[in-house]
Structures are given as structure tokens and as C-alpha cells.
Amino acid sequence: MKLSQYARNEGITYKGAYLRWKKGRIPGAYLDGTGHVVVPDPKVENLRNAAVYARVSTNRQKEDLERQAERMAAFANAAGYRVVKVVKEVGSGVNDHRVKLTRLLESDEWGTLVVEHKDRLTRVGFEWFAS
Incomplete structure (x- = not known):
């Protein structure tokens, strides 16, 4: 899922989610080939x-x-x-x-x-x- 969706699911701002990602606090999240941060969907x-x-x-x-x-x-x-x-x-x-x-x-x-x-x-x- 996109980082923006992750932020909505977590009830935080996009910036807060981005900072979590930068600090390595979102397990499995990665930067895809287009420059977007992708967070694995735990349900999937x-x-x-x-x-x-x-x-x-x-x-x-x-x-x-x-x-x-x-x-x-x-x-x-x-x-x-x-x-x-x-x-x-x-x-x-x-x-x-x-x-x-x-x-x-x-x-x-x-x-x-x-x-x-x-x-x-x-x-x-x-x-x-x-x-």
C-alpha cells in the first residue's frame, strides 16, 4: 500500500508516516522504482x-x-x-x-x-x- 494509505490506517499525518519510514520504523517498507514508498499490507x-x-x-x-x-x-x-x-x-x-x-x-x-x-x-x- 502507499505511504499515504498507511498514514490514514495508523491515524497519523503523511509527514509522520514519512518520518517513521526514514527512521526504519515501518517493517518491510521500501522505495519502489518510481520513487514511492510502499508499505506491505499486513492483511495480504x-x-x-x-x-x-x-x-x-x-x-x-x-x-x-x-x-x-x-x-x-x-x-x-x-x-x-x-x-x-x-x-x-x-x-x-x-x-x-x-x-x-x-x-x-x-x-x-x-x-x-x-x-x-x-x-x-x-x-x-x-x-x-x-x-
Whole structure:
């Protein structure tokens, strides 16, 4: 985004934003080829951060859980995402009180959720999550 948009978002003047940039206080900001200061949009950057959610139904499937998480992390990395969180959980897909999934969904450190199949996330009501 332009420095002027950054200033509006931060509730400061353009000059204040410019001074922040000159002092190196805006992470990732740079001068483009046309002489404009460009500030990375945190919303767009957050979309590149991925969380991996792996789930199996029983403790007997723990080895499957590990392999599932590894496959999804490898997939996300190959697709250009930065995996910032991997959550592994044992529990039924119809159980809507999965603590690890709830914590993951409440987190704001990722913008893309990677699951092997939609039934790993939930058995019913997947439409609520689909974009």
C-alpha cells in the first residue's frame, strides 16, 4: 500500500508516516522504482501465513496423524505458503468441542488454513468455512 494509505490506517499525518519510514520504523517498507514508498499490507501478508490442521479419530491412528501433518505442511510450503502453525488433534469430526481446533480458529497469526480433506475439519457444517 502507499505511504499515504498507511498514514490514514495508523491515524497519523503523511509527514509522520514519512518520518517513521526514514527512521526504519515501518517493517518491510521500501522505495519502489518510481520513487514511492510502499508499505506491505499486513492483511495480504497474513494470507501467506498458513496453519495446518491434522485430525484423526482415535489414538490408534497417531502414526497417520503425524504423516497427515507432514503431508499438509509439505503441500503448503510447495504452494508458497509460510507454515506458522501445525495443530494435530485426536477426536471425532462430529465433536464440536475440540479445544485445539477452537484455539486455532481464534488465532490471528495465520490467514490460510490447510487441511487434508474437509472432513478432517468437520463432518457437518463445512459450508460455514468454505469461501
